[in-house]
Amino acid sequence: MATLSEVAAEAGVSPTAVSRYLNHRIELPQATRDRIDAAIAKLDYRPNLLARRLSTGKSEAIALVTPDIANPFFAELAAAVERQAHASGYSVYITSTGGHADAEINAIRRMADSHVDGLIMTTNRVDDGSLAGLLAGRENVVLLDEDIAGVTVPRVFVDNAEGSYRATRHLIEMGHRSIALIGGPHRLLSVGERLAGFSRAMGEASLTIRPGWVLLGEYTRDYGAAATHVLLDAAEPPTAILACSDYIAIGVMQGVREHGLSIPKDISLVGFDDMAFAALVDPPLTTIRQPVAAMGELAVRHLLSLLDGHVPPAETRLPVELMIRQSVAPPFKQG
Amino acid sequence: MATLSEVAAEAGVSPTAVSRYLNHRIELPQATRDRIDAAIAKLDYRPNLLARRLSTGKSEAIALVTPDIANPFFAELAAAVERQAHASGYSVYITSTGGHADAEINAIRRMADSHVDGLIMTTNRVDDGSLAGLLAGRENVVLLDEDIAGVTVPRVFVDNAEGSYRATRHLIEMGHRSIALIGGPHRLLSVGERLAGFSRAMGEASLTIRPGWVLLGEYTRDYGAAATHVLLDAAEPPTAILACSDYIAIGVMQGVREHGLSIPKDISLVGFDDMAFAALVDPPLTTIRQPVAAMGELAVRHLLSLLDGHVPPAETRLPVELMIRQSVAPPFKQG
DNA sequence: TTGGCTATGTAAAGCGCTTTACCAACGATA
């Protein structure tokens, strides 16, 4: 690899001149420019980003810390983040942490310490304060999708409550009165809000939420299946289930099938997320669509404006949408 | 951020001593070690990786260049690569290129130029020679999943031919004689090999491959649907379709449905990849499973051994597996 | 003729680290 100095020597000017020329910090006469350009071409020079970063302290790169890149939701988010960042001339380094606290901390350290200008953080855990401590006071972080308590950086979320409200309304309008909710980890922002939207819709329709019909555990297929078994084993099972993620919904489908029942004939189901597979499952899943692309883009835009010294909104809520497919039907009349 | 020199000053030693101590290049008496450790703790020192990289020329990081991180196949691959790399103390930078040649080239440049020790490259395009040129002679690259013609770096592939051979055998054993194949881009390694396995199975069973029953286009859902329409609009349509990817298979399902037919009653279908959604669709898709985790891990291991100066096998083939689900049935008897 | 301006640069320091010398002090050895 050729260096700046070699180019300068070849062109018969000083390294300073070449550097400033390349960074548009000097006006040179055509002849000099031509000599430099020729030298660059001849030596196939490309600047060493590491050196530049060390020198300037800027990297023109951002990091995306994500719990699990194999999860389509985060993968799509990552794709959107990349798209938007590239459009602004930024590189993106994606890391996935497996959802482990120490991995998250390491990732943030590694990223934030030295080689990126900013950080977009998504998590799906309840923080014990260590993340909050790490992120406190940083001016180059934005939180995406899920909150970290006690952190004051700009945040981009969807309107979780509105989503579950609409999902619940939809079930109620289809005639359901006995509706259960299966959600992710207790105390996670999205879970609390989705539960709140559910409660509001139920309340407005003067329906009671039965104790034991709100099951909070994990955003996983397995939990969805397990919770479904609990629900269906009860004396009087619900006629509809609101799953707080499509993964959970898949588990519900499995659980319902294992109980010898069918969706939507016996049990109606609404999911949340509208992951790519939601339209492909049997039956196609009615679910709440999150605007994944918009979330990623907005997070990048807010981060870049932060880096520019501006102050983006502390919290942005993106609208969700009810995607009606075929997993909801009127309740089965038993008598 | 504290620097090495500040730590040294605090501990009353030279920066050299601290650096060598941290890199295990010197043996210091306990007292000195304690002073340095105390200084590090007090100043919350963490080394600046950028500076270290610039100085040593090593980064303890590898890059994964992938066409589309939102594609579950590549996302799972990425997750496996990360897992294995982290286990060896390496960081991974993931970039997705959108499958555009120039983006791939830029990514390789950016990555390879300055900030990673090695590169794992996956692509899903047919190279026009530019990638090959860029990668030629490099000793720190491994190719994963798909080939680039003319490149001599170590490669990790699955046994594509064996996969489609088994898929085709399965269809034949179920009684099918009229089998069509829908594949990805002509001239892609995987496509050629999958076609070869198909041909071999057909030949062994003395079945002819009808002209017009091998459709090569793209590894996309849309192409799968379009190709299916072509197939089903013909006077005498096939009774089974071998889709060379699960994405294509999803498109086939859609196409079949749009024709008012059903799988597997009217048309049998086998996919390829066993993406997460394959088990979730209606009907659950019989497909060829690729050992995604093993692929990612092996690619990392080969890359690291390359970096260590060893010579991994030029080409490794990983075994595939037929996952029998419910998209294949004996052919519908028409007469 | 002088002073000052503009155009066209350059020298040198510094980013934070590693590494290659080198060195001083001390005890052991010949």
Next chain:
DNA sequence: TATCGTTGGTAAAGCGCTTTACATAGCCAA
């Protein structure tokens, strides 16, 4: 006593770039 090896370090250069401060040459106005 001279030498040697070991222990416990240090000084300084260098990785490739940016940036601040300064320099020179030419030209114009006063």
